[in-house]
Amino acid sequence: MNLEDPLCYGDSTGEIDLLVTGGTVYSVDDYDVWVNELLSGPYVRNLPEGEYLIRIEDLNDCYTETDAELFNPPLLELSFDTEDAFCPDKPDGEMNLYIDGGIYPYDIEWNMGLPDNEDFFNELYAGEYVATVIDANECITSDTVLVDYTHQSCLVIPNAFSPNGDGFNDMWMIEGIELYPNVDMRIFDRWGSRVFFTPNAAGDPWDGTFDGRHLPIDSYHYVIDLNNDEPAITGNVTIVR
Known part of the structure; x- marks a missing residue:
C-alpha cells in the first residue's frame, strides 16, 4: 500500500494505491475494494485528510481489512x-x-x-x-x-524662530519641506504685505528679513502651497529675539 498525503492543507488530493495479491480471483479487477464502506478500486484518488478503513474481498467473499491514515501538511x-x-x-x-x-x-x-x-x-x-x-x-x-503613518502632514513647521545671529534657531526651517520640490511659500506681515516669497522653496529657509532689512518682532502669516492635490497650509510664525 502506498499513501500520498494531500498536497495542501484542507484539500482533497490524497491518494491510496493498493497492491492486492492472493485469494480467489482471475484478475486484479475481480477484487472488490471498499474504502470507508464505499466501493472503490485499488487506486483511490481525491482524498482529504482522515482515517480510512479498507476492506478487500475476493470472488469467494473472503476478505481482509486494513487501516490507512492521510495527513494534511501544515497550514500555510x-x-x-x-x-x-x-x-x-x-x-x-x-x-x-x-x-x-x-x-x-x-x-x-x-x-x-x-x-x-x-x-x-x-x-x-x-x-x-x-x-x-x-x-x-x-x-x-x-x-x-x-x-500606516503616524503624522498627517510630513511638514514639521516651527511656530517661532530667533534671527539674532547667535547661531541657534536663526532660520525658519521647515522639516520635511524637501519632500515637495514644487512647493511655493509666501509670508505676510500683519497688514497683509508680502515679506517673503519663494517658488520651489524646498531648500530656501527664511532668515527673517525683507529686502535685506531685519523685520521686527511680530507674528507673520504663512501660506505654503505644496502644488499637489492637498489644500495650502496656513499658519503663523513669530519672530523673537
Whole structure:
C-alpha cells in the first residue's frame, strides 16, 4: 500500500494505491475494494485528510481489512511586523514578512512594485501591500498588510524662530519641506504685505528679513502651497529675539 498525503492543507488530493495479491480471483479487477464502506478500486484518488478503513474481498467473499491514515501538511500562513512611516509622503516605513507552514521552499510575490522573494523592506511609503506565497507543493496563500503613518502632514513647521545671529534657531526651517520640490511659500506681515516669497522653496529657509532689512518682532502669516492635490497650509510664525 502506498499513501500520498494531500498536497495542501484542507484539500482533497490524497491518494491510496493498493497492491492486492492472493485469494480467489482471475484478475486484479475481480477484487472488490471498499474504502470507508464505499466501493472503490485499488487506486483511490481525491482524498482529504482522515482515517480510512479498507476492506478487500475476493470472488469467494473472503476478505481482509486494513487501516490507512492521510495527513494534511501544515497550514500555510503569513504574518507581518511593520513600522509606520512618519507621514504619507515620506518613505521610511518598514515591514517584515513571516511564513509558517506549507512545504519549503517558498516563492514570494508582491504588489506595489516590490521585488519578489524578499521578506524584509524598509524605505516604504504608507500603503497596503499584498504578499502572495506559493510553497513547494504549489499551495497558495495571500494576505494584505497596512503600513500606516503616524503624522498627517510630513511638514514639521516651527511656530517661532530667533534671527539674532547667535547661531541657534536663526532660520525658519521647515522639516520635511524637501519632500515637495514644487512647493511655493509666501509670508505676510500683519497688514497683509508680502515679506517673503519663494517658488520651489524646498531648500530656501527664511532668515527673517525683507529686502535685506531685519523685520521686527511680530507674528507673520504663512501660506505654503505644496502644488499637489492637498489644500495650502496656513499658519503663523513669530519672530523673537
